[in-house]
Ligand SMILES: Nc1nc2c(ncn2[C@@H]2O[C@H](COP(=O)(O)OP(=O)(O)OP(=O)(O)O)[C@@H](O)[C@H]2O)c(=O)[nH]1
């Protein structure tokens with residue numbers, strides 16, 4: 141059983157209620173932007189006016205034009221069988237349902253290596269801190285690798301998360317070779333019998349091709365220690381950066397072989413609609429969403445809950 145299964149089964153009803161409340165609070169801004177959609181669907185027919193208002197609302201919540209078209213086609217097709225409001229909800233859920241695929245730390249792979257990538261400021265290090273706590277709650281022994289050697293403060297920040305969660309952090313002096321740091325951390329995690337190694341990486345180097353070369357090198361060097369590592373490459377995307385984030389994600393997808401996405405800072409943004417864009421144009425599983433700064437604000441991605449929360453006020 142994956143640790144997610146355990147995680148879920150341990151949740152009490154009260155905890156579930158508080159998770160959904162946090163989701164509700166986190167998505168409040170996007171929800172406010174979507175508010176009113178219910179009104180345009182009050183009329184039974186879907187006419188050009190309805191479509192235009194819907195388009196404007198979706199675009200303002202950062203749904204891309206191609207994705208918007210897919211949604212509108214979905215509503216029109218469904219509206220023959222169900223009322224417009226239900227057609228809208230079902231279309232949105234269908235669009236993001238394929239992204240639901242939880243991260244599974246495979247039993248027997250030890251250490252299970254999670255490489256965390258993304259542009260600077262997207263929330264990588266914070267996400268690692270939150271993820272560490274989640275994994276620990278499931279009894280996993282976690283170790284961290286400070287692969288962001290570009291800034292001195294980066295490894296300090298990771299070390300602070302390590303102290304907070306009481307897990308070892310492998311780090312070297314600023315300027316050290318990140319691939320070497322992560323390789324050493326792998327060996328150390330293996331020697332200590334850690335279950336999971338999470339490696340942080342830099343989000344900014346002198347230029348974009350430098351960053352991509354470095355990620356390729358990390359993969360190459362890590363592959364010498366364990367051919368299948370990294371077992372998961374998590375791309376952390378700042379949910380407030382909209383269409384820009386999509387372009388970045390496409391680049392990382394190809395070069396860093398991303399296997400899962402975390403969308404952070406949805407709480408700070410009215411652009412939660414970008415999840416639909418990601419679903420349509422990127423098609424990589426969303427493992428978690430970040431809806432705030434506390435550990436419980438890193439939530440498993442639940443398409444039904446996500447859509448229902450967005451449409452709650454309608
Ligand atoms: N509101 C909110 N803030 C977040 C969330 N996730 C991360 N942050 C904040 O975003 C800022 C940047 O986070 P970091 O974790 O340092 O980002 P990073 O990707 O490691 O950045 P670099 O190391 O510079 O590449 C911090 O102030 C975090 O507290 C979230 O889900 N919600």
Ligand SMILES: [Mg+2]
Pocket residue numbers: 264265266288294340
């Ligand atoms: Mg960082």
